[in-house]
Amino acid sequence: MSLQFEILHQSPSTQARVGRITTPHGVFDTPAFMPVGTRAAIKGLLPSLVAETGSQTILANTYHLMLRPGADLVERRGGLHTFMNWPGPILTDSGGYQVYSMADLNKMTDEGVRFRSVIDGAMIDLTPERSIEVQHQLGADIIMAFDDCPPSVDPVNFNETRKRLSAQRQSSFAKNYDHDKRLEVANERTIRWLERCDETHRTSGRADRQALFGIVQGGADLARRSWSAERVCSVELPGYAIGGVAVGEGFRDILRVVDHTAPLLPREKPRYLMGVGYERDLVAASRAGCDMFDCVLPTRNGRNANAFTPTGPIRLKNARFAEDDGPIDESCDCPACRGFSRAYLRHLFLAEEMLGPILCSLHNVRHFQRLMLDIRDTIREDNWSAFIRRWPVASEGCLGPDDPGARDADVGHARPA
Numbered sequence: 367m368s369l370q371f372e373i374l375h376q377s378p379s380t381q382a383r384v385g386r387i388t389t390p391h392g393v394f395d396t397p398a399f400m401p402v403g404t405r406a407a408i409k410g411l412l413p414s415l416v417a418e419t420g421s422q423t424i425l426a427n428t429y430h431l432m433l434r435p436g437a438d439l440v441e442r443r444g445g446l447h448t449f450m451n452w453p454g455p456i457l458t459d460s461g462g463y464q465v466y467s468m469a470d471l472n473k474m475t476d477e478g479v480r481f482r483s484v485i486d487g488a489m490i491d492l493t494p495e496r497s498i499e500v501q502h503q504l505g506a507d508i509i510m511a512f513d514d515c516p517p518s519v520d521p522v523n524f525n526e527t528r529k530r531l532s533a534q535r536q537s538s539f540a541k542n543y544d545h546d547k548r549l550e551v552a553n554e555r556t557i558r559w560l561e562r563c564d565e566t567h568r569t570s571g572r573a574d575r576q577a578l579f580g581i582v583q584g585g586a587d588l589a590r591r592s593w594s595a596e597r598v599c600s601v602e603l604p605g606y607a608i609g610g611v612a613v614g615e616g617f618r619d620i621l622r623v624v625d626h627t628a629p630l631l632p633r634e635k636p637r638y639l640m641g642v643g644y645e646r647d648l649v650a651a652s653r654a655g656c657d658m659f660d661c662v663l664p665t666r667n668g669r670n671a672n673a674f675t676p677t678g679p680i681r682l683k684n685a686r687f688a689e690d691d692g693p694i695d696e697s698c699d700c701p702a703c704r705g706f707s708r709a710y711l712r713h714l715f716l717a718e719e720m721l722g723p724i725l726c727s728l729h730n731v732r733h734f735q736r737l738m739l740d741i742r743d744t745i746r747e748d749n750w751s752a753f754i755r756r757w758p759v760a761s762e763g764c765l766g767p768d769d770p771g772a773r774d775a776d777v778g779h780a781r782p783a
Contacts, residue, residue, distance in 0.1 A: 369508065369577035369604040371636045371657075375746050381629060381655035382745045387423075387636055389455040389507035390575055391447060394422035396636065396657035397745075399648065399738045400457060401664060401731050405430050406440075406450040409665045410724045411731070413452045419700065419728065420735035423454055423507075425660045428500055429461035432492075433485045437503035445505025457660070458506040459640070460497045460563075460581075463515050463609075474514070476555060494562040502572050510607065511563040513581040514552040518615045518623075520545035549585045552610075556583045557597045564601055577604035579638060585610060586619045588626045595630035606631045607638035608656070612647070617762065621650050625766070628655040645674070645737055649753075649763030652741050664734050668727030671715045675733070676757045680708075682726065687712045700732035701725065 368390070375384040385396040401408050401416060404427045408416050416424065426446055431437065443449040446456050465472055465479045472481040478493030497512035560580045567578045580598040584590035599606060608627050611620055624639060628651070631637045638658040639651045648659055667674070671682040675695045680687075682694075693703035694711070702711070702725035714722030737757065744753040754761045 377745045380653040382653045384742050384745050391507050392454045397652040398658050399734045400425045400660040402662045410727050419732040425457045428458050429464035432500050437500040441503040456506040457508040458501050460510040460512040462512050494559040495566045498563050498566040508577045511560045511580050514555040515610050516548045516552040518585045518610050518613045549590050552583050553594045579605040579607050581607045581609040583610045591627045605636040607640050609640045612642045624651050624654045645760035646763035649760040664730035665727045668730040669723040674730050678759045682711050683715050700729045702729040
């Protein structure tokens, strides 16, 4: 069997649960945070260092690896596990999100997506069948169905910076754009594409080695989320994901969508919330019953001197740290916090020494793994008030979507790039 999921403990006061997922390349505990190795590397970090942070499973990106170095080459090298020297479980996304958000030119039809490669300008067709074939060649333990990921909210409501960037990359701002119609088309296309992915996967002979997950779409519209969940879950799969979240909406809408959608997914299967996020997002989604998460934030922010702490992020380049001999976080046991001061780390960034981004990224990944470890312990103990005292930065995640404290905040969530 490609994947086994066992629920070890169910919270009596929330939908949260502690579980364990077994794959052909090992076991990981849930709720789990997966660092993102977009191009078969967690930027700046050796695989052994990633493992030492407590990371048990990682994510790689189908779109980027298909373009460079190519799935054929990775397959000839023995698949991703051998190629990148990561012996543990790996998940690959389908490449669909990147096609829509990054491609210089794309044309979407019911058959698939045609886009221009950002590497050499060649025109490439990516269909549900091709996405699955590429993921077969990459050899990840968990692979994702090719889906249609629309903006979660009407792009006219994005802030001006996001609107400008999105307008450059997406066709969503074409004349006569109808957001409701776009969500409807995406839902219907997603289920048709899932059926094609499932057929390709089942007939490939790889279903006993690689677990295919389906993805629920529907934007911030709860009725459409229900429609999508019912149809996606009608296809029998080892696990299911909530997609199209944190792509333009605020924190309250994220909570509302996740709280509504997670219970619609089969209890006995792992639930994967794609592309989030900040500490409060992970806490809120874990309490709603989600089991798996990924985000580029730890390493992306680390490369830019932004370090996470239980009380909130700090920017190490700030002048106030010039003579600060303390660690990033007194409570952290990572190599950056055990041996280096904020003053030294600030110097590394200002001197453009590569050790700065490496140490800050390593700290950030460990920060998120410490958070997940504490979330799992808190679910077992059912003591969320003590958790908030240890992690005040995540306190908003312990509020319901309709709580006045669950206010909208800056939209800073990040899908894999």
